[in-house]
Amino acid sequence: MSNSSDFSDPVYKEISLTNGYINRMSRDELRAKLAEFKLDTRGVKDVLKKRLKNYYKKEKLMQKQPIAADNYYDYICIIDFEATCEEGNHPEFTHEIIEFPIVLLNTRTLEIEDTFQQYVKPEINLQLSDFCINLTGISQDLVDKADEFPKVLQRAVDWMKQKELGSKYSYSILTDGSWDMSKFLNIQCRVSRLKYPSFAKKWINIRKSYGNFYKVPRNQTKLSSMLEKLGMDYDGRPHSGLDDSKNIARIAIRMLQDGCELRVNERLHGGLLLTVSSSTPIEGAPVPQMPRFR
Incomplete structure (x- = not known):
């Protein structure tokens, strides 16, 4: 354990005093100070405070001991599935994935390096509801021409392997909520x-x-709320899986810039959704493999 976590160190006293000072600043003072450090000045007051506190904290701790960048994921794969749906989905409705997007975020450059996107043909409810078409912008024609899920998953796995994820580069998956993995992917499998x-x-x-x-x-x-609080507008068409994934990536980039260490916080075990403790060491996901048929 490094001594940077020894909170009796005087540097933490300094950080605490600085935080108190930042808490008393007005929004205009916060923005002026952020501009001075060439930091982003967009967002609500609480976001600006957090951004400035993290900047000072990082500066103080860097002077004390440089932070190694080796213990963080090289890439984050943002996935936001679109699935079949009906207005007022009744509980027994089976959601099937109809769009499979991946946005590849490089955590070193903080840029979107590449994207993957495929539409998927449903196997149970072959006909999309009007509600689903209007919500997602995915037409009946697009899913009719698409391949079924196993072929699309194989392509996604091949694409991730081609990017050397899990072999040369460490990575983690990131989603907007728990549903994409614990519900949509789980049901689809x-x-x-x-x-x-x-x-x-x-x-x-x-x-x-x-x-x-x-x-x-x-x-x-x-x-929409996260973007708004960070002072950003939605870019693209809401409920397009790829556009949603790109907007989620923009939020992730801003959070990493603001000093947040995005880390795995959920997992699926035996079909159950579980929380992962923040004290769990950072560990990348394994090399993507096509799962076996049941």
């Missing part, structure tokens, strides 16, 4: 008679990370 893929068993739920980092209640962590 049962429909397609596939075992659940091991590389998707742990992920970063950005809503949880955002709420904890910016001290925001969980009901204020919808995608």
Whole structure:
């Protein structure tokens, strides 16, 4: 354990005093100070405070002991599935994935390096509801021409392997909430008679990370609210899987810039959704493999 976590060190006293000073600043004072350090000045007051506190904290700790960048994921894969749905989904409705996007975020450059996107043909409800078409912008024609899920998953796995994820580079999956993995992928694997893929068993739920980092209640962590609080507009078409994933990536980039260490906080075990403790060491996901058929 490094001595940087010894809170009796005088540097933590300095950080605490600085935090108190920042808490008393007005929004205009915060923005002026952030501009002085060439930091982003967008966002609500609490976001600006957090950004400035983290900047000072990082500066103070860097003077004390440089932080090694080797213990963080090289890449984050943002995944936001679109699935079949009906207006007022009744509990027994089976959601099937109809769009599979991945946005590859390089955590060193903080840039989107590449994207993957495929539409998926449903196997149970072949006909999309009008509600689903209007919500997602995915037409009946697009899914009719698409391949079924196992072929699309194989392509996603091949794409991730080609990027050397899990072999040369460490990575983690990131989602907007728990549903993408614990519900949509879980249901889809049962429909397609596939075992659940091991590389998707742990992920970063950005809503949880955002709420904890910016001290925001969980009901204020919808995608639109997170963007708004950070002073950003939605870019693209809402409920397009790829556009949603890109916007989630923009939030992740801002959080990393603000000093948040996005880390795995949820996992699926025996079909159950579990929380991963923040004290668990950072460990990348395994090399993506196509799961076996059941």
